[in-house]
Amino acid sequence: MKQISMTTEEHVTKLEKALMAGRGRWIADFNESSRNCEINGIVFDAFIEGNTRMKGFLLSRLYSFLANPNYSVGCFVLSTKSGRKLDPSSLTRVLAAVKSCMKSKEIKWSWLFIFSAEKAQSLSRMIQRIDDKDIGAVLVEINSREIFYSSSYLGKQAKRFVKI
């Protein structure tokens, strides 16, 4: 198990547990989670997969079948591990990895969560400028308890996933 700063690790675990327990049900049912998952050379702290069509019992299953689209979704989680600095250029690589994974796994919508222990002004500006409608990006600055998110609908709604 790779050790990272406790606070950041706790936040990643908290988000993973919340999504796996159904916090994202307003939009998708997340049901598979991998930790320290390498995707196109980027090691994500967590990669959680799901589907917008929820499983359930009779009526909820029928409702989901009739009302919800059948989209695969993914949630990519990154944190500032010891020694790993996230700057705008590395964010570009991360986004490229996310898009490539979306293409290979036929994922329609994705969320990218970045947990940072330090202030990251340039990164936060870049996160806010992302306007890809299929990716919702969120930067969580743990110490200052601030959340920055991308301008897309998914980005604006993604803050519902995290509580700090």
Next chain:
Amino acid sequence: MSHIYSPIQFYSLLKSCMIFFVVQAVVVVLFFSSIWYSPPLYRIVMFLINIAISVFLGWRLYKQRYHLILSYDNKGFTLKQGHKEEINHEWSEFSRVSLIRTEHGDFSIRLSTNGDPFDLPASKLKLDPFGFRWEVTELVEASRKKKGP
């Protein structure tokens, strides 16, 4: 060091007992309808006998079909369900470990390679799925390192 987990799954046990209870109740209602006109004490005794038989047969059915036994060490694991054949795997056979939630809300540890995945039912074995996932990840990584490329 070897670890063995074989907790009783109360839901499966209850399900097994209920099957026999319902079968007996249906038999009594259909073929011994005169029981409704018998004294209350007799009915209570019959009811208690019904429960006792359900528990006895339910326990037998549970042990035969549902009871899970997981044993594992540094090399691999063995999973046995009821009287079915044991499933043995070595950790080095797998390269990817993930945590999955089934549609019933149970958590399992999914071990996969390029082939079919194998799920270890963590919730049914009363293991903390998040903690057990890390333990399995370490075992898989250590085993693959030992085996080499």
